[in-house]
Amino acid sequence: ISKVSRDSLYEVVQEVLHENQHRRRKFLETVELQISLKNYDSQDKRFSGTVRLKSTPRPKFSVCVLGDQQHCDEAKAVDIPRVDTQALKKLSKNKKLVKKLAKKYDAFLASESMIKQIPRILGPGLNKAGKFPSLLTHNENVVAKADEVQSAMIDDEPAHNTRLAVSFLVSLLKKNWQNVRALYIQSTMSKPQRLY
Amino acid sequence: MEKIEEQFANLNIVKRSSETKEPTYLLGIDTSKTVQAEKGSLVAVLCSNGSIRIYDKERLNVLREFRGYPGLNGVKFANSCDSVYSSCTDGTVKCWDARLASEKPVQLFKGYPSNIFISFDISCNDHVICAGTEKVDDDALLVFWDARINSQDLSTTKDPLGAYSETHSDDITQVCFHPSNPNMVVSGSTDGLVNVFDITVDNEEDALVTTCNSVSSVSYIGWSGKDYKQIYCMTHDEGFCWWDLNHLDTNEPITCLNIPDVREVINMKEGILDYLIGGLYHEKTDKLFVVGGTNTGIIHIMSCTTSGLVHVTRLQGGHAATVRSFCWNMQDDSLLTGGEDAQLLLWKPGAVEKTLTKKDSMKIASSVYQRVRVHSNHSYKKRKKQ
Numbered sequence: 001i002s003k004v005s006r007d008s009l010y011e012v013v014q015e016v017l018h019e020n021q022h023r024r025r026k027f028l029e030t031v032e033l034q035i036s037l038k039n040y041d042s043q044d045k046r047f048s049g050t051v052r053l054k055s056t057p058r059p060k061f062s063v064c065v066l067g068d069q070q071h072c073d074e075a076k077a078v079d080i081p082r083v084d085t086q087a088l089k090k091l092s093k094n095k096k097l098v099k100k101l102a103k104k105y106d107a108f109l110a111s112e113s114m115i116k117q118i119p120r121i122l123g124p125g126l127n128k129a130g131k132f133p134s135l136l137t138h139n140e141n142v143v144a145k146a147d148e149v150q151s152a153m154i155d156d157e158p159a160h161n162t163r164l165a166v167s168f169l170v171s172l173l174k175k176n177w178q179n180v181r182a183l184y185i186q187s188t189m190s191k192p193q194r195l196y
Numbered sequence: 197m198e199k200i201e202e203q204f205a206n207l208n209i210v211k212r213s214s215e216t217k218e219p220t221y222l223l224g225i226d227t228s229k230t231v232q233a234e235k236g237s238l239v240a241v242l243c244s245n246g247s248i249r250i251y252d253k254e255r256l257n258v259l260r261e262f263r264g265y266p267g268l269n270g271v272k273f274a275n276s277c278d279s280v281y282s283s284c285t286d287g288t289v290k291c292w293d294a295r296l297a298s299e300k301p302v303q304l305f306k307g308y309p310s311n312i313f314i315s316f317d318i319s320c321n322d323h324v325i326c327a328g329t330e331k332v333d334d335d336a337l338l339v340f341w342d343a344r345i346n347s348q349d350l351s352t353t354k355d356p357l358g359a360y361s362e363t364h365s366d367d368i369t370q371v372c373f374h375p376s377n378p379n380m381v382v383s384g385s386t387d388g389l390v391n392v393f394d395i396t397v398d399n400e401e402d403a404l405v406t407t408c409n410s411v412s413s414v415s416y417i418g419w420s421g422k423d424y425k426q427i428y429c430m431t432h433d434e435g436f437c438w439w440d441l442n443h444l445d446t447n448e449p450i451t452c453l454n455i456p457d458v459r460e461v462i463n464m465k466e467g468i469l470d471y472l473i474g475g476l477y478h479e480k481t482d483k484l485f486v487v488g489g490t491n492t493g494i495i496h497i498m499s500c501t502t503s504g505l506v507h508v509t510r511l512q513g514g515h516a517a518t519v520r521s522f523c524w525n526m527q528d529d530s531l532l533t534g535g536e537d538a539q540l541l542l543w544k545p546g547a548v549e550k551t552l553t554k555k556d557s558m559k560i561a562s563s564v565y566q567r568v569r570v571h572s573n574h575s576y577k578k579r580k581k582q
Contacts, residue, residue: 043221043244044536045471045518046369048386048413049433093401112449116406119391123362123401130365132389134411135451171459172433174470174491174518 003177004166004196012185012193013159019190029188031158033165037173038181044174051168064101065142066110066118066133074142081105085114088121098125108133109145158185162195200481203529203545204497205509210530213256213540220245222534224271225523227253228278228294238294240280241534242271242521248282250294253532256540262292262299269314274322274343279303283316283327289341304353305341317371318343319378324357324395326381328368336364338371338383340395360400363391363407370417375424380405382427384414390429392441406444410437412456420477420484420500426452428484428500430472434459436486438500452502458488462498464507469496476524489519493535514541 016031065075065082075082083091083101091097102125110118110133118126118133126132136145162185173179183196224242231237237253246266250259267285274281278294279302287310291303305325307313316327325343329336338360366387374380379396390408397403412431420426421440428438438453455461459469472488473495484500485508493515498505517537524531531543 041221043223045520046413046415046432048415049431049435050388050412051433112451113447115409116444116450119404119407124404124407125362127363127387127389127391127407128365130387132387132407132409134409135454168433 003180004163004183009159009163009195012195013162016185016187016190016193017158031162031185031187033162034184034186034192035166035169035180036182036184037179039175040173040179047169047172049168049172051165061107062105063107063109064105065136066108066114067136067142068111068113070138071109071111071136071142078143080142088114088117092121093123095123095125098122099129102126102129102131105131107131109136109142110134111136111138198481198483200478200483201499201508204485206545207509207511207531207543208546209514209541210544211254211256211542213251214258216249216258216538218245219538220247221520221536222538222540223520225521225532225534225540226271226273226280227523227525227532228273229275230278235295238273238278239523239532239540240271240273240294241540242268242282248280248292250280251540253542256542260294260297260299262301264299265290270316272316272318274318275320276322281316281318281325283313285312285314285330287311287313289313289316289325289327302352303345305343306353306355307339308337308356308359311337311339313339314367315369315371315383317373317381319373319381320376321378323378324373326371326373326383326395328364328371328383328385330367331365335361336366336368336385336387337361338364338368338393360393360403362400363404364389369414370429372417372419375419377424382417382419384410384417384429386413386432388412388414388431390414390417390427390437390439392427406441406450408437408439408450410435416472416474418475418477420475422482424477426484428475430474430486433457434469434472434488436472436505438484453500453504455505458486458498458505462496462505462507464496464510467494467496467510471518473519473522476522478524479526487522489515491518493517493519493537495519495522495533511543514543515539 067082072082072084170176184192184194186192221244222241226240228238239251239253241249247261247263249261268282270283272281279291280294281291283289287307289305290301293302310332312330313327318325325341327339340357341354364385366385368385370384372382381393383391388410392405393403394405410429410431412435414429415432416430425442426440434457436455436458439450440452443450462469469488470490476485486498488496495511497508499508515535515537517535519535521534529545533541
């Protein structure tokens with residue numbers, strides 16, 4: 001990030017993670033990035049979107065693959081939950097079962113051949129739950145993609161992820177850094193620390 | 197370069213809108229679809245101060261203004277008359293007669309309690325209006341009305357026919373009816389999904405033809421291709437997706453193109469791309485173009501191919517700030533653009549004398565007639581004042 005030096009970012013993150021060390025027990029904390037904006041007109045373009053972090057910081061984040069033969073085989077090899085075409089058809093338009101499926105997993109990946117069938121086979125259950133699958137192509141490794149969403153952040157990853165998130169947001173703001181008034185980082189067990 | 201691309205490259209400013217007292221962002225543009233003898237075409241512009249301005253298309257002077265409606269989203273003319281519509285966060289879709297001086301809407305389409313409309317469209321036969329809401333509690337709705345004006349129906353407020361509530365999980369930012377099939381409509385949301393519906397089917401579940409996932413937040417959607425069987429969308433983080441619905445029932449993938457951030461991959465000889473504004477399907481040549489721009493007001497036109505977006509041309513000397521809206525006219529290949537600099541510009545193809553100097557402040561020069569001339573060597577001449 002141009003306005004925040006590597007060193008100060010690292011320092012702040014360290015402070016946030018290790019402050020009150022004596023009070024910390026071993027549990028997974030949440031790191032929050034708080035952004036204060038300025039000079040943003042309510043009629044300016046909406047900024048919205050998803051940024052892919054180096055490692056998605058959500059433990060116990062479960063992924064289910066709605067796969068064709070190849071993707072299901074890949075998923076089976078590493079014990080990733082999967083549903084093949086036949087199993088999917090069994091859920092056909094059964095609202096209760098679809099709802100159950102939506103509740104059971106945090107995210108879904110689907111092969112191209114499956115993804116276009118989803119509304120017709122499952123109805124809008126996954127849409128409403130905000131869990132409509134992302135496309136899984138044959139160029140992508142099922143394991144790698146699912147793995148991505150299951151790891152938690154360790155060591156310098158919070159700093160790296162903060163850098164990614166801030167860069168992304170700044171790139172969507174019309175005046176870039178001129179629209180940012182302040183940045184703070186905070187974790188579950190710490191006070192907010194000002195980054196910018 | 198193909199002929200259409202040459203035409204885009206030769207677009208030049210023919211007219212600038214006259215200065216108005218209150219500068220606002222020009223957020224949406226549409227032109228009247230009717231052709232009336234002795235009456236020129238109209239342009240309706242959505243302004244960020246909560247008004248709809250009606251301009252004469254060739255002279256770009258303001259004919260009338262419908263003021264005092266904060267929270268308006270979108271602007272659209274009917275197809276068979278000069279009614280103009282806009283949706284509003286106050287829970288209504290409003291309709292004005294663009295030819296009448298009266299500022300009051302001639303018709304109001306009321307939604308359900310707590311509906312906040314942020315998008316809408318009207319079907320190609322003017323029969324149905326569909327509006328999308330913000331997410332309120334757990335629901336984001338697509339609300340439908342019968343738009344036909346019944347001469348016996350004296351009431352000027354209409355209630356909905358019904359709503360879809362199960363197919364989006366967040367703010368519905370775009371609604372777009374099929375250009376020639378009044379029964380098909382596509383919706384886009386900040387949940388990343390693009391839903392296609394056949395509204396002749398009784399219930400919502402079965403009406404849902406397909407769901408495409410942009411995996412981001414949808415800012416613009418449109419139909420393209422021969423017979424308009426393709427859909428495309430742009431996202432708030434400047435991504436672009438293109439799907440071919442012809443392949444819904446075949447073994448081939450429906451995804452034609454999926455670019456997470458166009459700014460990062462677009463190859464331009466010079467300059468940068470800051471944002472995408474929308475798409476433009478050119479029927480005669482069966483080509484899809486993407487329109488984008490810079491925060492200094494330069495407009496970039498890119499063409500869509502299955503291997504990516506290709507930069508075609510840039511339009512400069514027009515706007516002085518972020519460009520927010522455009523409207524392409526298929527009949528005369530003219531382009532209207534509107535920006536945060538409060539200017540409405542009319543561009544037409546053809547060789548023109550040297551372009552006007554770029555306006556870098558809110559001050560707009562007194563109206564100068566700029567005629568399109570072929571092979572002229574003069575720098576612009578002042579024509580008779582309007």
